[in-house]
Amino acid sequence: MDIHTYLPYLGVSLILWNFLGSLVLDAGSCFTGAEGLIKGTRMPFTVHALRSVVRDTIVFAHNVVVIFFVGRPSSRTCFALDSLLAIPGLLLWLN
Numbered sequence: 001m002d003i004h005t006y007l008p009y010l011g012v013s014l015i016l017w018n019f020l021g022s023l024v025l026d027a028g029s030c031f032t033g034a035e036g037l038i039k040g041t042r043m044p045f046t047v048h049a050l051r052s053v054v055r056d057t058i059v060f061a062h063n064v065v066v067i068f069f070v071g072r073p074s075s076r077t078c079f080a081l082d083s084l085l086a087i088p089g090l091l092l093w094l095n
Contacts, residue, residue, distance in 0.1 A: 011067050019060040026052040053094065
């Protein structure tokens with residue numbers, strides 16, 4: 001397989017799996033990491049979970065920029081119009 005065709009797919013998959021992995025890892029420690037805030041202030045517990053998700057989403061947004069530097073746009077790479085279907089998939093992940 002041609003490296004110019006394969007590299008964008010590899011970059012997208014690594015960034016997406018990194019995002020999913022960080023969501024799962026931070027989900028297990030979001031309440032223990034915010035122990036001081038939970039004991040000191042009265043906030044809903046969903047605030048602490050949303051802080052973790054927003055932090056991971058910001059890191060993901062910074063990593064998405066790498067995709068545009070890895071591959072060149074063409075009709076058969078990940079930059080095709082059908083790649084816009086990834087947006088609803090990301091929304092499902094965050095839901």
